[in-house]
Amino acid sequence: MDDTHHFGRLVDYVQLRVRAQPRGVEALLGLRGPSSQFSNPTRAPNTNLRRYAVCCGSRRTMDMDMDKAKAELEVLRAFIDFVNRQVGVYSDCLAGFQGNVVRVERQVLGSVVLLCIESKMGNLS
């Protein structure tokens, strides 16, 4: 039997990282059979990553409104990208703050050291 017809058409992957053991690809919106090329995936290097195949047209999802589910995925993709950009901005800003602190502290410390040397030289003289 044609896999595509029987198990549905693959639409997307959703990667959900959870604190659990690796379980490879699991069907999230649909059901894929053992003969599917996606049922025996390469394990992701990160051991707590689960990857879900988003399928449509399978028997299991007949009672779902797949059009709505797929349409929402496109909207949520934009939201995920937006949030990830904010995480990037936050991380980069923190690095900037730390760098500023280190640089300015070094300048101030350098001045202090210089003053001490001058003072010492003054005492010596």
Add this chain to the structure above:
Amino acid sequence: MWASVEDPARPDIIQHRIIRADEFINVNSERGFNEQQVCWSIIVFIFAYWDEEIRPRIAAIREVKPNDILIDALGDLRILRKSIIHNGGVLSAAEYAKLRLLKDVCEPSAAISPSHDQMHRIFVAVKQAISALILEYTGHLPGAPKAGEVVEIAIQNVRKP
């Protein structure tokens, strides 16, 4: 220290401010004023994007009103955003009591000033909120995770043959 948004090597530049070095270090220190401002900006920005762009589109797809789509984490962001914009960044005790998920990232009657770990907690809460939206249709399927377990999320394109 002199600070300017213009090139200091050019003549007649406008100074933005003159600040003592120790104060400059202080505002740029961990949980200092500048980090707090970035955190506030991100909280307000994420909620605005959710409330004005994503929520109406999801509501249109589900054929409901935007206010009918309720997610606890994003509702908490709304409370934080309201305090940041309308109460000088101070979360009143009454608003604090309304928080459902993010009580551990702030304190009542105090300025909202999340640490790195607390900001990470906010990001994870937002990602769990997105997971809850995705799992709206599929959460009942065998093998589907619970939104509260999720710590990272991405949608990957299928490679076209």
